[in-house]
Amino acid sequence: MSEKVTLRIDDQQVTVEEGLKVVDAAKIAGIDISVFCYHPKLEAVGACRMCLVDIGRPQRDRNTGELILEADGTPQIYYSGILETACTVPVAEGMVVDTTSEMVTKSRQDILEFILTSHPLDCPVCDKGGECSLQDLTFNYGLSDSRFPLAEKIHLGKFLPLGDLITLDQERCIQCSRCIRFQKEIAADPVLAFYHRGRKANIVSYSNPPFDSYWSGNTTDLCPVGALTTKDFRFEARIWEMNASPSICSHCPVGCNITLNTRQDPKTGRKTIQRVMPRQNEWVNELWMCDKGRFAHQFTSSEERLTRPLARNAKGKLKPVSWGKAIKIAAENLKSHPDSLVTLVGGRLSNEDLYQLKLLTEGLSGKAVLNSYLAGGDLTAKVGLGKGTNLQDLGSGTAILVVACDLEEEAPLWWLRIKAAAERGAILIVANPRKTKLDRFANYILRYEYGKETQTILDLISKKGEVPRAFKEAENGLILYGAEGMDFVTSQELSGACANLLIKTNHVGRKNNGLIGVWPDANSQGAWDMGFTPEKDLADCLTGAESLIIAGADPIGDGIIEDLSGKFLLVQELFLTETAAQADLVLPVMAPTEKSGTFTSGERRVQRFETALPPQGECLADHEIATALGESLGLEMLKGSSEIMLEEITLNQPDYGSLTLEALCEVPEQRPIVDSDALSYTGTVFKNTSGVGVQLSPEAEKTEIILKKPSPSKRKIGKGTLAVPVTHLYDQGIMIRTSEILHPRLITYQLIINPKDADKKGFSDSSQVELKLGDKKYNAEIHLDPSVPEGVILIPRSMGIPLDGPERAVLGPAK
Amino acid sequence: MKIPDLLRVNEIFRGLWTTFRSMFERPVTIQYPEVKRPVKPRFKGRHALKRYENGLEKCIGCALCAAACPSDAIFVEPAENTDQERYSPGERYAAYYEINLMRCIYCGYCEDACPTEAIVLEHIYELAYLDRNEAFFTKEKLLDPVSDPGMDTPQTVEPGLYTRSIPEMKDPI
Numbered sequence: 004m005s006e007k008v009t010l011r012i013d014d015q016q017v018t019v020e021e022g023l024k025v026v027d028a029a030k031i032a033g034i035d036i037s038v039f040c041y042h043p044k045l046e047a048v049g050a051c052r053m054c055l056v057d058i059g060r061p062q063r064d065r066n067t068g069e070l071i072l073e074a075d076g077t078p079q080i081y082y083s084g085i086l087e088t089a090c091t092v093p094v095a096e097g098m099v100v101d102t103t104s105e106m107v108t109k110s111r112q113d114i115l116e117f118i119l120t121s122h123p124l125d126c127p128v129c130d131k132g133g134e135c136s137l138q139d140l141t142f143n144y145g146l147s148d149s150r151f152p153l154a155e156k157i158h159l160g161k162f163l164p165l166g167d168l169i170t171l172d173q174e175r176c177i178q179c180s181r182c183i184r185f186q187k188e189i190a191a192d193p194v195l196a197f198y199h200r201g202r203k204a205n206i207v208s209y210s211n212p213p214f215d216s217y218w219s220g221n222t223t224d225l226c227p228v229g230a231l232t233t234k235d236f237r238f239e240a241r242i243w244e245m246n247a248s249p250s251i252c253s254h255c256p257v258g259c260n261i262t263l264n265t266r267q268d269p270k271t272g273r274k275t276i277q278r279v280m281p282r283q284n285e286w287v288n289e290l291w292m293c294d295k296g297r298f299a300h301q302f303t304s305s306e307e308r309l310t311r312p313l314a315r316n317a318k319g320k321l322k323p324v325s326w327g328k329a330i331k332i333a334a335e336n337l338k339s340h341p342d343s344l345v346t347l348v349g350g351r352l353s354n355e356d357l358y359q360l361k362l363l364t365e366g367l368s369g370k371a372v373l374n375s376y377l378a379g380g381d382l383t384a385k386v387g388l389g390k391g392t393n394l395q396d397l398g399s400g401t402a403i404l405v406v407a408c409d410l411e412e413e414a415p416l417w418w419l420r421i422k423a424a425a426e427r428g429a430i431l432i433v434a435n436p437r438k439t440k441l442d443r444f445a446n447y448i449l450r451y452e453y454g455k456e457t458q459t460i461l462d463l464i465s466k467k468g469e470v471p472r473a474f475k476e477a478e479n480g481l482i483l484y485g486a487e488g489m490d491f492v493t494s495q496e497l498s499g500a501c502a503n504l505l506i507k508t509n510h511v512g513r514k515n516n517g518l519i520g521v522w523p524d525a526n527s528q529g530a531w532d533m534g535f536t537p538e539k540d541l542a543d544c545l546t547g548a549e550s551l552i553i554a555g556a557d558p559i560g561d562g563i564i565e566d567l568s569g570k571f572l573l574v575q576e577l578f579l580t581e582t583a584a585q586a587d588l589v590l591p592v593m594a595p596t597e598k599s600g601t602f603t604s605g606e607r608r609v610q611r612f613e614t615a616l617p618p619q620g621e622c623l624a625d626h627e628i629a630t631a632l633g634e635s636l637g638l639e640m641l642k643g644s645s646e647i648m649l650e651e652i653t654l655n656q657p658d659y660g661s662l663t664l665e666a667l668c669e670v671p672e673q674r675p676i677v678d679s680d681a682l683s684y685t686g687t688v689f690k691n692t693s694g695v696g697v698q699l700s701p702e703a704e705k706t707e708i709i710l711k712k713p714s715p716s717k718r719k720i721g722k723g724t725l726a727v728p729v730t731h732l733y734d735q736g737i738m739i740r741t742s743e744i745l746h747p748r749l750i751t752y753q754l755i756i757n758p759k760d761a762d763k764k765g766f767s768d769s770s771q772v773e774l775k776l777g778d779k780k781y782n783a784e785i786h787l788d789p790s791v792p793e794g795v796i797l798i799p800r801s802m803g804i805p806l807d808g809p810e811r812a813v814l815g816p817a818k
Numbered sequence: 819m820k821i822p823d824l825l826r827v828n829e830i831f832r833g834l835w836t837t838f839r840s841m842f843e844r845p846v847t848i849q850y851p852e853v854k855r856p857v858k859p860r861f862k863g864r865h866a867l868k869r870y871e872n873g874l875e876k877c878i879g880c881a882l883c884a885a886a887c888p889s890d891a892i893f894v895e896p897a898e899n900t901d902q903e904r905y906s907p908g909e910r911y912a913a914y915y916e917i918n919l920m921r922c923i924y925c926g927y928c929e930d931a932c933p934t935e936a937i938v939l940e941h942i943y944e945l946a947y948l949d950r951n952e953a954f955f956t957k958e959k960l961l962d963p964v965s966d967p968g969m970d971t972p973q974t975v976e977p978g979l980y981t982r983s984i985p986e987m988k989d990p991i
Binding site (some may be wrong): 124125126127128132153154158161162237238239240241243244269270 | 878879880881882884885893895896897898908909910914916933934981983984986
């Protein structure tokens with residue numbers, strides 16, 4: 004523990020940790036020192052001078068070192084008469100800080116007057132209006148008059164695109180450099196900088212494409228004025244007109260806490276999401292979120308959404324039917340095919356949906372299957388992250404192994420936090436066949452060939468060397484594993500090897516230790532916990548079934564299987580996917596924003612999201628459909644809201660026994676303190692008032708886990724160019740494809756190869772080629788990337804070329 | 819006949835005199851709707867959305883009127899101006915503006931909140947409706963008419979001419 008220091012701020016005695024800045028100490032005491040450039044998560048620069056305070060220090064005798072006392076016995080305090088910046092001065096014993104003196108107030112007025120000399124009178128049309136630090140502070144401290152003539156205001160560019168997602172208004176900028184520092188320090192994408200000097204200084208981006216970062220949206224939260232705004236929210240609504248609903252991001256397994264700001268749309272009369280903002284959770288996403296989570300929200304109000312149940316009529320066409328009829332059709336068909344039911348689910352369903360679907364499947368003695376290319380959900384339940392883990396606490400003494408995944412593309416927030424841990428001194432080992440962005444921060448980089456993932460990890464167990472020793476000797480150890488370039492079987496072996504490594508090195512069953520799966524969906528881990536498991540051969544499993552319930556999965560679109568005709572196929576979907584188009588019955592379901600429920604993140608933290616929007620059309624939640632189906636089939640189903648389901652889950656799932664609604668909604672004290680009344684301190688991040696969730700304990704905390712050592716399968720794939728699947732953040736998945744704002748950022752190419760390979764065949768960047776995979780041919784666009792190993796073609800998932808594991812491929816010119 | 823009775827006859831004549839006299843007075847009745855009574859200068863009637871002299875709308879869609887409205891009667895949806903399709907000076911205009919006059923209490927706070935003096939409570943007081951929907955006054959109904967059809971919005975203007983949403987004010991305080 005660090006030393007404590009006691010000081011006085013405005014007649015309040017405060018005891019805080021040594022090393023804190025005065026502004027942070029004041030915040031803890033409940034005193035707001037106004038700031039523009041300071042942010043508790045960024046390095047202080049002391050640029051804006053808004054936090055100037057009067058600081059007095061106790062006097063000591065030069066000879067004896069003793070405190071000089073006043074006549075009444077209190078220490079004599081010396082004020083230098085010069086104001087100091089509270090954001091750069093660390094606290095000291097006996098310090099006296101005055102934040103309200105006449106001199107301080109006067110200096111604040113002067114600074115504001117100075118800033119306003121070149122700040123336009125834009126408040127009525129500015130999207131920041133209502134949550135702008137400059138507006139608030141001017142209201143609190145500013146003068147109503149200025150000594151500078153209005154006509155002399157400097158006029159600079161307005162509404163300039165600073166990248167595809169962010170808009171810059173140069174004259175609103177007050178040069179606090181928060182955005183520049185965020186990009187450099189936190190996101191490690193130093194793409195922003197100042198250009199010019201003095202009052203003309205403005206923000207420029209020097210990347211190509213401009214502002215090329217997955218984190219650009221965060222700069223708009225940090226911006227204390229309306230200089231940086233998102234294109235998504237431009238002139239959409241005023242801040243005070245919107246409702247705020249706490250929610251969980253449904254795009255990746257991190258489970259970022261978000262707030263959905265909603266407002267009625269005048270054209271449709273429907274409530275729609277206007278913007279998505281991060282909500283503080285220091286255990287999950289701190290104050291940040293990635294651009295995919297922030298901008299890919301329009302799918303919920305997409306015109307393409309299914310709004311009515313569709314049934315196949317006698318002519319073979321899908322036609323709308325009523326819910327009563329739809330449930331009747333489903334019940335009749337499920338009754339007439341009593342055996343061999345398969346329920347296939349995707350990871351976008353909530354725990355409540357999954358529990359109810361599992362109940363239905365069990366009642367019909369069917370098989371509950373999860374659609375996931377990543378294996379090992381059983382292992383993460385056994386040797387997963389210990390309860391109480393916070394990636395933010397990791398630093399020196401921790402070893403982190405990231406294997407077979409490109410974290411920034413697959414789970415951006417984990418990338419951010421692992422990178423920060425490495426910067427705090429954690430040993431980072433990155434194992435990947437190609438260079439990823441995390442390599443920059445890695446202490447050790449393990450390169451292997453595609454297909455040798457498991458052997459690489461097994462070598463860490465059996466062989467001696469610097470890397471195995473570093474991992475073994477570290478006090479804490481955790482592994483994040485993905486499925487880059489792997490099929491389900493190899494992924495199973497890899498997860499087994501990772502779990503073995505953790506057990507052998509005694510990194511299980513403790514806080515800050517364990518295994519994390521980088522899942523394809525937000526709730527894949529929850530689906531494993533609810534009893535859904537992936538099949539080794541999913542196509543075989545689906546072909547063998549007589550009736551199928553597919554919820555939130557698209558096996559045909561993913562290329563797992565081509566034809567599902569001849570069976571009773573019931574699909575519960577948001578959109579008319581390729582699988583839904585073949586279905587006998589399509590039931591429209593609510594998007595996660597339209598229902599409440601819980602998701603289990605990759606760190607096995609169960610978090611609750613609440614209803615933000617009314618359902619589109621006649622959509623029902625997946626669990627409501629399952630209940631209706633079960634009841635019409637004469638099964639005993641639990642009926643009610645998601646809260647009742649959650650209670651049932653806690654009773655029946657041993658892992659989830661510790662959950663209660665109260666525990667999920669509990670908000671412990673978090674630092675930095677986010678205060679909706681003092682936005683200048685943390686920016687426009689939402690305060691967490693509805694719970695940080697509960698992390699589940701892995702089995703290893705109770706019993707010793709003994710696993711069989713996996714042996715890597717010796718499959719030969721033949722010779723030639725190897726095509727492997729990888730995951731990209733901005734792919735063409737339906738959830739982002741329907742969000743127009745992200746369109747310029749989406750990747751358009753389907754293949755990524757090394758420039759040397761391209762040279763040999765005479766291809767250049769973005770040329771059209773023909774790819775032969777097995778007996779299938781695809782026309783595709785290529786992208787050149789020197790980080791790809793030679794002789795390998797990377798095929799991003801959800802880009803139209805289905806590939807569920809490494810396969811030999813032939814590239815030829817397009818015909 | 820007693821004297822008091824004679825006095826009573828006198829009373830009858832007094833009354834008849836009043837009647838007779840009023841026959842020569844100017845009548846107070848106004849023949850509404852043919853004749854309309856003028857209102858006081860500060861009378862607050864139905865709103866109107868004003869225009870600049872060149873026909874551009876004063877309203878910039880800032881929704882401060884909606885924020886100030888105590889009865890939540892105003893709804894504004896802003897949109898972006900371009901020089902090809904310019905509705906108002908600056909970047910922003912009201913794409914959709916609606917006042918629900920059944921909710922409005924004619925307090926005039928919207929007028930006070932408006933930074934461009936676009937919304938004004940006029941002297942219009944004929945506010946009876948046959949249909950509830952008629953009480954929703956949209957932008958089309960509220961906007962002042964233009965003298966010349968060429969001045970109607972949207973206008974195509976020279977680029978860079980109208981960059982400021984808020985007009986320059988000599989003494990803004």
